[in-house]
Amino acid sequence: MAEDKFSAIIVGAGPAGSTAAYLLAGAGHDVLLIERGAAPGSKNMFGGRMYSHALNRLIPGFWEEAPVERPVVREIITFLSGGRSLSVNCGDDAWAQPPYHSFTLLRAEFDAWLASKAEEAGAMLACNISVDDLLYEDGKVVGIRAGEDEMFSDVVIAADGVNSVLAQKAGLARMFSAKQVATGIKMIVELPAQTISDRFQLRENEGAAQLFVGDCTKGMEGGGFLYTNKSCLSLGLVVNAADLAKGGVRAPDLMEDFKNHPVIAPLIEGGEVTEYSAHLIPEAGLAMTPRLFGDGILVCGDAAGFVLNLGYVVRGMDFAIGSGEAAAKTVIEARRRGDFSKAGLGAYEKLLRESFVMRDLEAFRKAPELLENRRMFGAYPEFATSLASELFTVDGTPPLHLFRKVFKHLGKSGMSATRIALDGLKGAAWL
Ligand SMILES: Cc1cc2nc3c(=O)[nH]c(=O)nc-3n(C[C@H](O)[C@H](O)[C@H](O)COP(=O)(O)OP(=O)(O)OC[C@H]3O[C@@H](n4cnc5c(N)ncnc54)[C@H](O)[C@@H]3O)c2cc1C
Structure with a gap:
């Protein structure tokens, strides 16, 4: 020795x-x-x-x-489907105070x-x-x-x-196995700090985390992300590696489409891409x-x-x-x-x-199975965005009762009310 x-x-x-x-x-x-x-x-x-x-x-x-870059004070989830989008935007003043809840890095x-x-x-x-x-x-x-x-x-x-x-x-x-990991691709987009704050409606030095579900992964398991740093954005995609291999889509092409998506493009407009990287995630x-x-x-x-x-x-x-x-x-x-x-x-x-490590992993033991449900990445974004879009549309056509609207868009997304109820019950039990 x-x-x-x-x-x-x-x-x-x-x-x-x-x-x-x-x-x-x-x-x-x-x-x-x-x-x-x-x-x-x-x-x-x-x-x-x-x-x-x-x-x-x-x-x-x-x-x-x-x-650290910015404390995250705003959480946004955006569903994307066929030119429509629907965002849930959540903020909490407590996240902006010590001990800060989370930081971009x-x-x-x-x-x-x-x-x-x-x-x-x-x-x-x-x-x-x-x-x-x-x-x-x-x-x-x-x-x-x-x-x-x-x-x-x-x-x-x-x-x-x-x-x-x-x-x-x-x-x-x-x-x-490829099914157990996801491929993450990310780009860094440099922008002035004030531009970032303005675009995401943030006070100076406050940050936002935005996740995207739907068209950005073309129906494959995964999603998009955007995090605001001090003077750059972290923009990327995470896609199940087995899906990516089967889908026949090249990861850089998927990223290019995401970057040019009408919801993303204005957020990064005028920015300079200074870094590009990829990494696996155990999922x-x-x-x-x-x-x-x-x-x-x-x-x-x-x-x-x-x-x-x-x-x-x-x-x-x-x-x-x-x-x-x-x-x-x-x-x-x-x-x-x-x-x-x-x-x-x-x-x-x-x-x-x-410790919290095993406690939290045990508590969400079945979450990976839930995310294998393809409807999460296609049918649900389609249903949510098309229903929301109709709710906000006034075009002189006779209005439908809310229930009829719901069933109309359920039909368009290929799901039944029973299917949604079953998925909901499963999700509630697992999460
Ligand atoms: C695209 C993507 C998005 C993510 N988003 C988030 C997020 O927003 N929030 C979050 O909490 N987590 C996120 N994660 C997960 C997070 O990054 C990891 O869980 C975390 O980095 C794990 O830390 P680690 O120290 O175990 O491993 P790593 O950070 O991977 O560090 C391992 C280190 O070991 C070194 N190394 C490897 N092999 C050798 C060797 N043979 N000899 C010497 N050195 C070696 C590597 O160079 C590396 O520095 C994300 C991951 C990816 C890929």
């Missing part, structure tokens, strides 16, 4: 890995945080908003020093800041290193291999994101969670499939931070007992179950 052995090697300086490193280093552990990108965040992208609660518990008032800056907190706490950050494999001794993980280099530790924390190579190498996870929830620990290894964040997409709420960052915290606490306790075996790390699952 090498002499320069670390207490913990953490692979991946995303929010899960940096949180674990920050807490472990703060507790006096010798921590090596390894990142394959040139800097933390350089390889990372997401839609755009982090719910604050998880980080605020660890670093109270983090927004005072973290590179840009990952390059935010991830770099969180990793710097881990470094300040004493962790060693090593970038530009891609970990290829795990090292074993008597069946227990004792370190990592990166190219020719071998590094040793009491425990390895796999925080290497979706499709975790390390969880697979450890025999804890299998390769996901099957607990159905794709691997075994979370083994001899000398723990898995957290996206590597453990901890993402929740409810259609109107997308969460992964707070789960990454919460599971990074649970991993760190597990290692601190294992060190106290001098036991990094599978049994010694078993407390990890218990800590996750006691």
Whole structure:
């Protein structure tokens, strides 16, 4: 065994890995945080908003020093169908006050800041290193291999994101299926801060999160997103990877159509596209969670499939931070007992179950199934937008009673009242 052995090697300086490193280093552990990108965040992208609660518990008032963009004070969901649109717009003054409910972020800056907190706490950050494999001794993980280099530790924390190579190498996870992940595509559109505030009816430094359902994914499972940052917009699409493969549509073409959609085009008008990126999202929830620990290894964040997409709420960052915290606490306790075996790390699952991570994932266990319902992406947007459009239309034709209007548009969207009632009951039971 090498002499320069670390207490913990953490692979991946995303929010899960940096949180674990920050807490472990703060507790006096010798921590090596390894990142394959040139800097933390350089390889990372997401839609755009982090719910604050998880980080605020660890670093109270983090927004005072973290590179956050705007606190989200306005939530908008827009249904798009055949030239019609219908938006639900919700605001809450409380979201604009500390402790802010959620912030839009840009990952390059935010991830770099969180990793710097881990470094300040004493962790060693090593970038530009891609970990290829795990090292074993008597069946227990004792370190990592990166190219020719071998590094040793009491425990390895796999925080290497979706499709975790390390969880697979450890025999804890299998390769996901295309049905279990979505492809996310995103562009950054630069605009003056005041233009953004004006277009989204925001006060200075306040932000909006807008999700889109319907035509933007051409009937495929998924949706669009738009988040307002200080002086740019994060605009993108998330589409189930199996649907995308079957649909025969190229992701860049889908994005181009979305960008030019009559509802989107005025929002980004005059802006300059400065970045384009793509990333996978684990979307099957607990159905794709691997075994979370083994001899000398723990898995957290996206590597453990901890993402929740409810259609109107997308969460992964707070789960990454919460599971990074649970991993760190597990290692601190294992060190106290001098036991990094599978049994010694078993407390990890218990800590996750006691935290919001497993509680919330369990509560919405069936949500991924609900989102597999194709009507959500075609028939419902069609029904909602055409009914709303008729309600607002005055054109001299004889008005129909509301019920007749409802049934007329139900018929046009190919659904029956019974179908809607059944979907409603299913949705209410799951959500
Ligand atoms: C399009 C899209 C939109 C999203 N929108 C939201 C949203 O609005 N809100 C939200 O909360 N969540 C959102 N998410 C999910 C969120 O981004 C993730 O849940 C979160 O980033 C998970 O953090 P993590 O630290 O587990 O993994 P990651 O952020 O993926 O970090 C993993 C790190 O490991 C590094 N790495 C990987 N392999 C290796 C290796 N072999 N060696 C060394 N380093 C390695 C990577 O470079 C990376 O830095 C979105 C995701 C996508 C793709």
